Amino acid sequence: MAVSLNSISENAQRLGMRLQESFAEHTRELNSTASSIYLEPDDKGKNLRKQLDSSSDREKLDAMKRLVALISKGRNVSEYFAQVVKNVASQNLEIRKLVYIYLLRYAEHEPDLALLSINTFQKDLTDSNPLIRAMALRVLSGIKVPMIGSLVVLAIKKCAADMSPYVRKAAALAIPKCYDLDTAHLPALIEIISSLLRDRSPLSIGSVAVAFEAVCPTRLDMLHQQYRRLCRMLVDVDEWGQIDLLNLLLRYARTMLPRPSEEEIDVDVKVLLTSAEPLFQSRNPAVVLAVTRVFYYAGPPSYRSRFVQPMLRLLHTSKEVERVVVADALHVSRSSPNLLAPFYPQFLLRTDDLRQVKKDKIKLLVILANPETHQAILREFIDYADDPDDEVVSEAIRAIGKCAQLMPDCTQQCLTALITMIKSYRDAVVTSAVVVLKYLVQAQLSASSSSSFAAIATTPQQSPLTIISHLARRIDDIRHAQARASVLWLVGQYSASSEPSAGPAGIVEWAPDVLRKSAKGFSSEPPMVKLQILTLAAKLLVLCPTDQRLSLIGGYVFSLARYDLNYDVRDRARMLTSLLSGLGLPDSFTAKNPEQEDRGGVVLRREQVQLVLFQGKVGAVNIEEDQDTNAVLGTLGLITQKPMHGDYTFPDWLERGVESSLRDTAEDAPAPPALNFSSSAPPPQRAKGMPPSSAAPNRNSPIEGPKYMDLDKFYEDDEADEEEEEDSAESEEEESEDDGSEEDEDSESEVHR
Numbered sequence: 001m002a003v004s005l006n007s008i009s010e011n012a013q014r015l016g017m018r019l020q021e022s023f024a025e026h027t028r029e030l031n032s033t034a035s036s037i038y039l040e041p042d043d044k045g046k047n048l049r050k051q052l053d054s055s056s057d058r059e060k061l062d063a064m065k066r067l068v069a070l071i072s073k074g075r076n077v078s079e080y081f082a083q084v085v086k087n088v089a090s091q092n093l094e095i096r097k098l099v100y101i102y103l104l105r106y107a108e109h110e111p112d113l114a115l116l117s118i119n120t121f122q123k124d125l126t127d128s129n130p131l132i133r134a135m136a137l138r139v140l141s142g143i144k145v146p147m148i149g150s151l152v153v154l155a156i157k158k159c160a161a162d163m164s165p166y167v168r169k170a171a172a173l174a175i176p177k178c179y180d181l182d183t184a185h186l187p188a189l190i191e192i193i194s195s196l197l198r199d200r201s202p203l204s205i206g207s208v209a210v211a212f213e214a215v216c217p218t219r220l221d222m223l224h225q226q227y228r229r230l231c232r233m234l235v236d237v238d239e240w241g242q243i244d245l246l247n248l249l250l251r252y253a254r255t256m257l258p259r260p261s262e263e264e265i266d267v268d269v270k271v272l273l274t275s276a277e278p279l280f281q282s283r284n285p286a287v288v289l290a291v292t293r294v295f296y297y298a299g300p301p302s303y304r305s306r307f308v309q310p311m312l313r314l315l316h317t318s319k320e321v322e323r324v325v326v327a328d329a330l331h332v333s334r335s336s337p338n339l340l341a342p343f344y345p346q347f348l349l350r351t352d353d354l355r356q357v358k359k360d361k362i363k364l365l366v367i368l369a370n371p372e373t374h375q376a377i378l379r380e381f382i383d384y385a386d387d388p389d390d391e392v393v394s395e396a397i398r399a400i401g402k403c404a405q406l407m408p409d410c411t412q413q414c415l416t417a418l419i420t421m422i423k424s425y426r427d428a429v430v431t432s433a434v435v436v437l438k439y440l441v442q443a444q445l446s447a448s449s450s451s452s453f454a455a456i457a458t459t460p461q462q463s464p465l466t467i468i469s470h471l472a473r474r475i476d477d478i479r480h481a482q483a484r485a486s487v488l489w490l491v492g493q494y495s496a497s498s499e500p501s502a503g504p505a506g507i508v509e510w511a512p513d514v515l516r517k518s519a520k521g522f523s524s525e526p527p528m529v530k531l532q533i534l535t536l537a538a539k540l541l542v543l544c545p546t547d548q549r550l551s552l553i554g555g556y557v558f559s560l561a562r563y564d565l566n567y568d569v570r571d572r573a574r575m576l577t578s579l580l581s582g583l584g585l586p587d588s589f590t591a592k593n594p595e596q597e598d599r600g601g602v603v604l605r606r607e608q609v610q611l612v613l614f615q616g617k618v619g620a621v622n623i624e625e626d627q628d629t630n631a632v633l634g635t636l637g638l639i640t641q642k643p644m645h646g647d648y649t650f651p652d653w654l655e656r657g658v659e660s661s662l663r664d665t666a667e668d669a670p671a672p673p674a675l676n677f678s679s680s681a682p683p684p685q686r687a688k689g690m691p692p693s694s695a696a697p698n699r700n701s702p703i704e705g706p707k708y709m710d711l712d713k714f715y716e717d718d719e720a721d722e723e724e725e726e727d728s729a730e731s732e733e734e735e736s737e738d739d740g741s742e743e744d745e746d747s748e749s750e751v752h753r
Contacts, residue, residue, distance in 0.1 A: 118143075231276075472514045
């Protein structure tokens with residue numbers, strides 16, 4: 001009994017010691033978190049060499065974790081390369097992973113030492129673990145040493161025929177790295193890609209598409225035999241592989257297949273569309289947008305309605321996805337505005353939207369506006385003018401002007417809103433409203449005969465001249481440079497009047513007062529405004545050169561401009577002074593410009609000067625947006641509105657396409673019809689003169705010639721066959737009768753028993 005108690009106590013002590021050791025080890029792992037590694041002082045790195053040379057896997061693993069942490073912090077730890085290379089053949093998988101990460105980072109800086117580990121990588125390519133084989137190939141292809149290019153090609157070729165699809169995927173991803181290392185291996189890499197394209201595993205085919213696009217994007221002829229099979233594999237490929245494979249198949253369709261139409265769609269185009277349509281249900285937004293691109297560029301217009309609902313579903317995924325979806329929807333709506341018009345409430349602005357998303361949504365709503373929805377959309381634009389972001393406000397007010405241009409029915413409402421906005425205390429609102437009003441007034445007065453733009457207003461309160469006079473009286477309240485310049489241009493351009501007024505003859509009564517107010521603060525105005533003040537003074541002097549007050553104000557403005565610091569202002573003043581030299585202005589104007597008296601050259605008459613100033617270059621304000629028609633749906637350039645690296649354009653369709661027989665394979669051949677012999681069907685009858693079916697022909701027997709030489713023998717044999725059939729039928733009946741009698745006798749005997 002005592003012995004058993006002692007053994008129990010010893011076992012309990014051993015168990016307690018083991019629990020303490022395991023607890024201490026787990027506590028060490030918990031303390032050695034990423035934060036503690038990152039915050040560790042540099043002087044503790046002196047023990048890294050000892051840990052790397054230690055015989056304990058735990059010490060080596062701890063040292064490698066610290067090295068990788070230092071690499072992530074941007075530290076240079078290449079001095080430990082020799083010690084790290086020694087652990088490349090470690091039996092611990094975690095240590096080997098970290099060693100591979102280290103080698104990928106510093107192999108290019110230490111090519112001589114990196115070559116020492118190549119034998120280990122080649123040995124790992126034959127490891128029984130597919131994870132080890134794939135990892136060894138990944139590191140081997142990541143060592144940027146040109147002299148091992150041939151070895152990398154051999155390793156890729158070996159892994160491309162591996163039984164594991166994961167290893168074949170790693171082989172496909174290693175092909176672009178090898179091609180970047182040395183382009184001389186292109187023929188061998190193309191051969192490997194050709195073999196990988198025949199792979200039937202969905203796990204690796206997406207990586208093969210990546211390798212194809214990186215190495216030989218123009219060799220679409222390699223896809224002839226694989227096109228239909230790749231289309232059928234789309235559903236089973238991984239999410240990110242589906243994106244690359246869809247892009248590759250779309251490019252093949254645009255290059256090799258005929259253009260689809262509403263009347264006729266090529267069979268292979270339909271195969272692509274049918275195979276890609278289930279991917280609209282994918283949880284990955286990038287896959288949905290890739291399928292949208294396929295339907296947009298490969299399908300006829302009637303197929304485009306199929307991607308509307310999946311695209312709208314992505315609007316509420318995240319802010320980043322919404323940014324991309326709105327840009328794609330804007331691009332689609334420019335070519336098919338009626339496609340998204342019924343769903344315009346989905347694109348209304350929200351308070352927490354990004355700035356660029358708000359601007360794109362406003363542009364999109366302008367395109368989606370139609371006679372049924374323009375009133376609701378216009379009310380939204382008026383509300384957006386109160387947004388705290390000035391850029392959004394400017395875009396919303398520009399959208400109001402576009403609505404007035406595109407929808408004549410809402411012109412009165414647009415003008416009322418714009419005139420109300422001029423009274424706002426926000427500079428951004430006033431500036432944008434003035435610029436848009438300038439465009440609308442100018443478009444009506446200069447192109448009133450055009451049928452594309454309806455009359456702006458029919459009421460006297462909103463006539464073009466009334467609007468200009470209203471802006472002219474508020475010139476002191478408009479502080480923004482562009483808005484002030486726009487008002488001054490409108491006043492000068494439309495200041496002529498045929499009616500008598502209280503001011504100078506031939507000029508509206510409010511124009512000279514605008515020049516007087518502007519001349520008072522000429523020195524403090526921006527250059528843009530100074531140029532328009534000079535132009536306004538010249539136009540008023542041309543309309544009424546005999547007015548003494550205008551000559552004095554004009555002379556004052558030109559004298560200030562002659563010594564202005566901006567050379568554009570000085571040049572404009574010099575040009576206008578020369579242009580007005582033939583008008584016979586009073587001495588109050590010419591006395592300040594004595595150099596003009598002796599200057600030679602052609603002197604223009606008043607009518608000629610008026611033609612130059614009023615009917616010369618018209619400074620129209622363009623509120624139309626720039627449309628990048630070359631942008632491709634789903635590219636980064638469409639989002640940034642700038643040419644980006646990696647963007648591409650799809651080729652135009654072929655008229656007839658290549659031969660469809662090039663894509664025919666044994667899998668596409670129709671299966672032979674199955675023979676269905678039901679039990680109720682009668683057996684096949686033997687033709688007259690033919691041997692019975694039970695007599696199987698003997699291949700070794702000689703071929704017999706024709707049995708019948710004339711019709712008489714044929715009919716004689718036929719009659720003999722009929723007689724034989726009758727005799728056999730009679731014998732069968734007799735046998736059945738005998739069997740029946742025997743059964744009756746047996747039954748009677750049983751009864752007697």
